[in-house]
Amino acid sequence: MADALSVIPASVLRNLSDKLYEKRKNAALDIEGIVKQLAAAGDHDKITAVINLLTTEFTYSPQANHRKGGLIGLAAATVGLTSEAAQHLEQIVPPVLNSFSDQDSRVRYYACEALYNIAKVVRGDFIVFFNQIFDALCKLSADSDANVQSAAHLLDRLVKDIVTESDQFRFSSSFFSIEEFIPLLRERMNVLNPYVRQFLVGWITVLDSVPDIDMLGFLPDFLDGLFNMLSDSSHEIRQQADSALSEFLQEIKNSPSVDYGRMAEILVQRASSPDEFTRLTAITWINEFVKLGGDQLVPYYADILGAILPCISDKEEKIRVVARETNDELRAIKADPAEGFDIGSILSIARSELSSEWEATRIEALHWISTLLNRHRPEVLTYLDDIFDTLLKALSDSSDEVVLLVLEVHACIAKDPQHFRELVVFLVNKFRVDNSLLKKRGALIIRQLCVLLDAERVYRELSTILEGEADLDFACIMVQALNLILLTASELSGLRDLLKQSLVNPSGKDLFVCLYASWCHSPMAIISLCLLAQTYQHASSVIQSLVEEDINVKFLVQLDKLIRLLETPIFAYLRLQLLEPGRYIWLLKALYGLLMLLPQQSAAFKILRTRLKAVPSYSFNSEQLKRTSSGNPHSQMLNRMPSGQQITEDGDLNQDFSNLSLQNGINFASTLQLFEHMQRQHRMHSKSQSISRNSSISQSQELQRLDETRPTSQVPDVSRPPSRSTRRGPGQLQL
Numbered sequence: 001m002a003d004a005l006s007v008i009p010a011s012v013l014r015n016l017s018d019k020l021y022e023k024r025k026n027a028a029l030d031i032e033g034i035v036k037q038l039a040a041a042g043d044h045d046k047i048t049a050v051i052n053l054l055t056t057e058f059t060y061s062p063q064a065n066h067r068k069g070g071l072i073g074l075a076a077a078t079v080g081l082t083s084e085a086a087q088h089l090e091q092i093v094p095p096v097l098n099s100f101s102d103q104d105s106r107v108r109y110y111a112c113e114a115l116y117n118i119a120k121v122v123r124g125d126f127i128v129f130f131n132q133i134f135d136a137l138c139k140l141s142a143d144s145d146a147n148v149q150s151a152a153h154l155l156d157r158l159v160k161d162i163v164t165e166s167d168q169f170r171f172s173s174s175f176f177s178i179e180e181f182i183p184l185l186r187e188r189m190n191v192l193n194p195y196v197r198q199f200l201v202g203w204i205t206v207l208d209s210v211p212d213i214d215m216l217g218f219l220p221d222f223l224d225g226l227f228n229m230l231s232d233s234s235h236e237i238r239q240q241a242d243s244a245l246s247e248f249l250q251e252i253k254n255s256p257s258v259d260y261g262r263m264a265e266i267l268v269q270r271a272s273s274p275d276e277f278t279r280l281t282a283i284t285w286i287n288e289f290v291k292l293g294g295d296q297l298v299p300y301y302a303d304i305l306g307a308i309l310p311c312i313s314d315k316e317e318k319i320r321v322v323a324r325e326t327n328d329e330l331r332a333i334k335a336d337p338a339e340g341f342d343i344g345s346i347l348s349i350a351r352s353e354l355s356s357e358w359e360a361t362r363i364e365a366l367h368w369i370s371t372l373l374n375r376h377r378p379e380v381l382t383y384l385d386d387i388f389d390t391l392l393k394a395l396s397d398s399s400d401e402v403v404l405l406v407l408e409v410h411a412c413i414a415k416d417p418q419h420f421r422e423l424v425v426f427l428v429n430k431f432r433v434d435n436s437l438l439k440k441r442g443a444l445i446i447r448q449l450c451v452l453l454d455a456e457r458v459y460r461e462l463s464t465i466l467e468g469e470a471d472l473d474f475a476c477i478m479v480q481a482l483n484l485i486l487l488t489a490s491e492l493s494g495l496r497d498l499l500k501q502s503l504v505n506p507s508g509k510d511l512f513v514c515l516y517a518s519w520c521h522s523p524m525a526i527i528s529l530c531l532l533a534q535t536y537q538h539a540s541s542v543i544q545s546l547v548e549e550d551i552n553v554k555f556l557v558q559l560d561k562l563i564r565l566l567e568t569p570i571f572a573y574l575r576l577q578l579l580e581p582g583r584y585i586w587l588l589k590a591l592y593g594l595l596m597l598l599p600q601q602s603a604a605f606k607i608l609r610t611r612l613k614a615v616p617s618y619s620f621n622s623e624q625l626k627r628t629s630s631g632n633p634h635s636q637m638l639n640r641m642p643s644g645q646q647i648t649e650d651g652d653l654n655q656d657f658s659n660l661s662l663q664n665g666i667n668f669a670s671t672l673q674l675f676e677h678m679q680r681q682h683r684m685h686s687k688s689q690s691i692s693r694n695s696s697i698s699q700s701q702e703l704q705r706l707d708e709t710r711p712t713s714q715v716p717d718v719s720r721p722p723s724r725s726t727r728r729g730p731g732q733l734q735l
Contacts, residue, residue, distance in 0.1 A: 007034055007046055008053070016058065016069035024069045028076035035080030044087070051077055051091045059095040064104045071099055071107070075114040078121050085118075086125040092118060093129050100136040105145035112140065112151035116158055123162050131181055133159060134203065138188055141199040149195065156199065160206050182218045189225025194234050201229065201240045208247065216251050220262035223248075227266065227282065231275035238277065249285060253292065260293040264300045271307035280319050283311050287326040290333075298335050302345030305330065309349070309365055313358030320360075327364055331371055343372060343379045344386075351387045359399045366394075366405040373412045384413065392426045395445060396437055403441060404448055411452030420453065424461045432474045442481050447489045455495045456511060459486070466518035472685045475521040480558060483525040487532065487565055496570065502533035502666070509665055516671055520678035523550055524558035527594070528565075531574060536586035538668045543593035545676055549683045551597060559597065563604040567611070578615045588615065 008031065015027035031050070038047045054077065058070025074092050078085045085092070096118065099111035115133070119126055126133070137159070140152035188200055204222065208215040229241035252258050267289070270282035286304055289297060297304065308330065311323035335341035346368065353365035369387065372380050391413075394406040414420035427445065431438040449458050462482060469475035486492055498505065502512040512533050519525045523546060530539035565571060577584045578591075591612060598605040 007038065008050060013057075016073055017061075017063070017066045018069070019065050024065075024072055027069065028072045031073050032076040032080040035077045036082075039081050039084050044084075047077070047081070047088065048091065051088060055091065055095045059099060064107055067099060067102065067104070067107045068110045071096060071110045071114040075117040078118045082121065085122050089118075089122060089126055089129070093126060093132075097129070097132050097136050100140055105143070105148055108140065108143065108145070108148045109151050112148065112155050116151070116155045119155070119158055119162060124165075127163070130163075131177075131184055134181070135184060138196060138199055141195045142191075142193040156202075160202070163206060164209065178213055178215075178218065182221050186221045186225070189222050190228065194232065194237055197229050197232060197234075197237050198240065201226070201237070201244055205240075205244050205247070208244075208251075216248060216255060216258070219248055220259055220266065223263055224266045224270070227270045227273075227278055230278045230281055231273065242277075242281065245281060245285075249288060253288065258292075258296075260289055260296040261300060264289060264293070264297060264304060268300075268303045268307040271311060276316050276319070279311065279314065280316065280322070283308070283319055283322045283326065287322050287329070290326055290329045295339060299340045299342070301330065301335065302342055302349050305346060305368065306349045306353075309353045309361050310356065310358075312364050313356070313360045331368065334375065337376065337379060343376055344383050346372060347380065347383050347387055351390045354390055354394050359402060362394070362397065362399070362402050363405060366402065366409055369409050370405070370412065373409065377412075381413075381416075384419070388413075388419075388422070392423070392430070395427070395430065395441075396434065400441075400444060403444060407445060407448045407452060411449065414453055420457075421461065424458070425465060428462065428465050428469075428478070431478060432471060435474075435477070438478070438481060443485050443489070446482065446485050447491045450489070450495075451491050455492050456498070459495065460511070460514050463515050463518040466521065469518075469521070472521065472682055475518070476682065479519055479521045479525045483519065483522065483528050484561070487528060487570060488568075496532060499529070499533045500573070502535060506665070508533070513666060513671075517674065520675045521682070522558070523555060523675075523679065524562055526675055527590075528562055531566075531571070531587075531590070534574075534587075535666070535668070536584065536590050538672065539590040540586050540593055541668070541672055542675060543590060543597070545672065545679075546597075547679075547683075549686070550679060556597075556599070556602075559594065560602065560604040563594070563598070563608050567607065575611070578611075581615050581617070588612075 012027045012030045012034075015023040016031070018024055018027075031054075035047055035050060038044075038050070051074065054070050054073040058066045058073060061067055061070065074096060078088075078092055081088060093115070096111055096115050099107055099114075102108050102111065137152055137156050140148060141156070143149050143152065185200070185204070188196065191197065191200075204215065204226070207213050226241050226245055229237055230245075232238050232241070264286070267282045267286050270278055271286060273279050273282065286307060290304065305327075308323050308327045311319050312327060314320050314323065337343055350365040350368045350372075353361050356362050356365070369380075369391075391406060391409060395403060395410075397403050397406065410423050414423050427449075431442060446458070446462075459482070462478075466475050466478055466482075469478070486495065495511075498508045498511055499515075501508040503509070512529070512535075515529060516526070519529050523542065526542050527539050530536065530542065566574065574587065577587055581588050591608065595605065595608050595612065598608065
C-alpha cells in the first residue's frame with residue numbers, strides 16, 4: 001500500500017472519493033495515466049499495489065462515495081494497462097462483481113459501468129469469469145432500479161458480443177466449462193421474473209449459436225424451464241421461448257445422437273399443462289420424437305400414450321389433430337416385449353383412460369387394447385385380471401360407439417371358453433342389477449355379441465344361465481328381450497333359419513330344446529319360439545295350458561307385439577302356410593287360440609282376425625277338423641291321411657315315413673310339463689309378492705289408525721265420487 005501511496009498523489013485519492021462525479025472522473029483519469037506509465041516501465045508490483053489500494057480502501061469501504069470511486073478507479077487502471085490487463089484481472093474483476101449486490105443502487109450502477117469498460121479493454125480474456133458474470137447479470141436484470149437495469153442490459157449486450165466473436169470462448173476447461181455453467185442455468189430457469197426470463201432465453205440462444213458449445217446435449221437440463229416460459233403472461237417472452245424451442249427441435253431432427261428419453265419425460269408432463277400453447281408445443285415435440293426416436297423411446301411408450309390420449313379430446317382442434325396423428329404413428333410401431341416394450345404399462349394407461357369423461361379418449365384407449373390383443377394376445381391375457389373388470393363396466397358406457405368397441409375387445413378375449421362364460425354371466429348380472437341398461441342397450445349388446453361370437457353360441461349360453469335364474473321376474477323380462485331380438489334382428493337370421501328346421505335337423509332340434517328350457521319363463525316367448533320352429537301343435541298345446549293367472553296385462557302386451565310381428569317379412573313363411581289350412585291345421589288352431597285370448601276391441605285382435613279371414617276354406621275337410629278338436633293333442637301327433645301320407649307334429653305333410661323319428665325327436669309331452677312347472681313357479685311367486693304387498697299395506701293402515709287420536713269417528717263423504725283406484729268400467733282389469 002505504501003508503494004501505491006507513493007505513486008498516487010493524496011489529492012487524487014481525495015478526489016476519487018468525492019461526492020461529485022466530475023471530481024471522481026478526473027481522479028480516475030489521473031489513475032489511468034499513472035498506471036499507463038507504470039505499465040510502460042514494466043513495474044507490475046506497483047500496479048498490483050495500486051489495484052490493492054483501490055480494492056481495500058475504496059471498493060470495500062463502508063462509504064458509498066468511496067465504493068463508487070474505487071469502481072471507477074479499477075476501470076481506469078484497466079484502461080491504463082490496455083493489453084497487459086489480463087494478468088491483473090484476478091485482482092480487478094472480483095471486487096467489481098461483489099459490488100453488483102451493493103445495497104446502494106448507484107454503486108450497482110457504477111459496478112455495471114466499470115465492468116463494461118473493463119470488458120471493452122480485455123474482451124475475451126475475461127471469459128474465465130463468465131459464470132460469475134452471468135450470475136451477477138442475471139440478478140441485475142431484475143434490479144429494482146431502472147437505471148441499473150439499463151446499465152446491466154448494455155453490459156449484457158457487450159458480453160454477448162464478446163462471447164460470439166471470441167476464439168477463447170470455446171469448449172475448453174481452461175476458459176469456459178459448460179458442465180459448470182449448466183447447473184447455474186438450470187437453477188435459474190424456474191424464476192418467474194419476466195426480465196430474468198428474457199435474460200435466460202437470450203443467453204441460451206447465444207450459447208447455442210457458438211459452434212463448439214453443445215447446448216443440445218444439455219437440453220434436458222433446461223428444457224422444462226423453456227416450456228414453463230411458454231405460458232408466461234408476456235407475449236414477447238412466449239415468442240422468444242417458442243423461437244428457442246423451434247430451433248432446438250430443428251437441431252434434433254438433424255442430429256444423429258439425441259437423448260430422447262429424458263426429454264420425453266418432460267414432454268409428457270407438459271402435455272397436460274393447463275396452458276393451451278404449452279400443450280400444443282409439447283404434443284408437437286412428442287409427435288416428432290415418435291417419428292425420430294425409434295428404439296430409444298420404447299421404454300417410454302406408456303408415458304407417451306398417457307400424454308396423447310387425453311389430448312385427443314382437447315378443446316383445441318390443433319392439439320386434437322396432432323395428438324391423433326401421434327397416436328396413429330405410435331400404434332403403427334410394432335415393438336417387441338423383448339426390446340423393452342412394456343405391455344402391462346400400456347394396458348394400465350388404456351384402462352385408466354377408459355374412465356375419461358371424453359368419448360374420443362375412451363375410444364382410442366379401446367383401440368389400443370384391441371391392437372395389443374391382436375399382436376400380443378398371450379402376453380395381454382396374463383394381465384387380464386387387471387383390465388377385465390374395467391372392460392365389463394365399460395359396457396354401461398353412455399356412448400354406443402364405445403360399447404361396440406368394448407364388445408369387440410370382449411369378443412377377442414372370449415375366444416377362450418372360460419372368458420366367454422365370464423362375459424355372458426357378467427352381462428346377465430349387469431342386466432339384472434341395471435334394468436335400464438337392458439332396455440336401452442340390451443338389443444345393441446346382444447346383437448353385436450352375436451355378430452362377433454356366433455349367435456348360436458351366445459344364445460345357448462344365455463339360455464343355460466337363465467334356465468336356473470332365481471329372480472323369476474328378471475328371468476321373464478330377460479327372456480322376452482332375447483326373444484324379441486331373436487325375432488327381429490337381421491344379425492340372427494341364420495339362427496332363425498336353423499330353428500325353422502327344428503323338426504328335420506338335429507342341430508335345429510338341439511337349439512330348440514336348449515332355448516326352450518329358459519324360454520319357459522315367458523308364455524309368449526314359448527309361443528313365439530314354437531311358431532318360429534314350426535312346432536304348431538305344441539304351440540296350440542301351450543296356449544290351451546294357460547290359466548287365468550297367466551293372462552294378465554303383461555301377457556297381453558307381449559301378445560300384441562307378437563301379432564304385429566306376424567305381419568312382418570320374418571313370418572312371411574307362416575302366412576304363406578295359411579294358404580294350405582288343411583296341411584297346417586295346428587297352425588290355424590294356434591292362431592285362433594291366440595285370437596280368443598285377445599280383447600275384441602284391441603288393435604291386435606282386428607289385425608289377426610283380418611288375417612285369418614283371408615285363409616281359404618277350400619282345403620278343409622270335416623275329418624281333419626275332427627282330428628284336431630278332441631283328445632290329447634300329443635296323442636294326435638301322427639294321423640294317416642287318405643292318400644297314405646303322414647301328418648307330423650306341425651301338421652305338415654310328409655311322404656317319407658323313414659324320417660319320422662328324426663322329425664319327432666323332441667319329447668313334446670316333457671317340454672309341456674316343463675313349461676307348466678315353470679309357470680306354476682311364476683304364479684306362486686306372483687302370489688307371494690301380492691300377499692307381501694297386501695301385508696305391508698295392512699300394517700301401514702293399522703299404524704295409521706293407531707295414530708288417530710280424534711274422539712269421534714269420521715263420517716264418510718258419500719257425496720264425493722269414488723277414486724280412480726276404486727272405479728272400474730265393464731271389461732277393465734284392475735291393476
